[in-house]
Amino acid sequence: MRDQHQWREVNRRNRDWLRPWEATIPPPPPGGPVTHRPTYRQMVRHLRAEAHAGRMLPFVIEYQGRLAGQLTVAGITWGSMCSAHVGYWVDEAVAGRGVMPTAVALAVDHCFRAVGLHRVEVCIRPENLPSRRVVEKLGFREEGLRPRYLHIDGAWRDHLVYALTAEEVPEGLLQRWHESRPGTPQK
Template sequence: MYPDAGRGSVAGTDEPGHPGWPARLGPVRTRAGVVALRPLWLRDGPAWRRIRLDDRDYLEQWEPSTPGSWKQRHTLTSWWAQWWSLRSLARRGQCLPFAITVDGAFGGQLTIGNVVRSALCSAWVGYWVASGHASGGVATAALGLAVDHAFASAGLHRLEATVRPENAASLRVLTKAGFRQEGLLLRYLHVAGAWRDHYCYAITTEDVGTGVVAGMVAAGLVERV
């Protein structure tokens, strides 16, 4: 998956926000460590840049094509621009941009984006985690926390995610979080040099019962802290 991707958080905890924002979610314990979600901080830049540069081969194959080289797109200036853009959207109630932390350290991002209210009451979700946390349950835990929050505190009814059919790891994450496959989007996004097909996955409030995280706890995927 991909992101639409402190002090200077998207909105400090005493700053007025929209439904479900700002927020801190979790923590829960996974095989990789204790996972939580918090607003992005401006000072996350150095950690973001280091992880993204180190994990180019791991991440670039799944992310939409954008102008410039990978190195050019991962300067601290690029981070400041991304942080400011996400901060502005969050303050307008159009997205919920989170840092994923593992044992308190920045380990990835999760964004609930394109929030639409009224009759649709929907958004998309995208995420990435550092390769060092792969197969440790971090993305699964982060997604579970985000879905529960989106449906409860943020008041949404539906979340969508798109993923390439070849991305087996992300397909497993979505399945564990209760998302269902709804169709195949042909030549949906330009990724890694070509227009790539993507599956569309979705989940609605009717699907989650007592909560996604509660289901993960019952399945032994995470533990509450």
């Protein structure tokens, strides 16, 4: 809850930049209940409950000591699947500085090494070139198209599916990311 002021400020400042990529609530069926976007408190309560139930890992992204975005590992499924999907957003002011690929790499390494997941997916609108570039830099595989997958910016939108399994990054995704960047010291 202590991040509320910073989160609201960053989210408000980035509203227009994020709008084409953020999930929206579809219209209710005829006679169905109207659902509204959750308040910050409701969002935090939901994230905490899902994390406590083992279905989600919510993270705040910081850059130079300031809140710069959010990353959520959600849809955690156990049993024969051991899988999850990652969603994220970043402050436009720090986009292009390697913040999001680093955050995704850290989260995926945590999922594979500490949590014990086998597969992680990221679903991205085909038009979202910066977000696609994040997963491509990290070596996620493009697996195909999910037509009308999520309600985004007022309509059902297609998404490309990118995935990675633990076997594909035995050295860790963060190490792969660091090794792919020019001028990064190698271990």
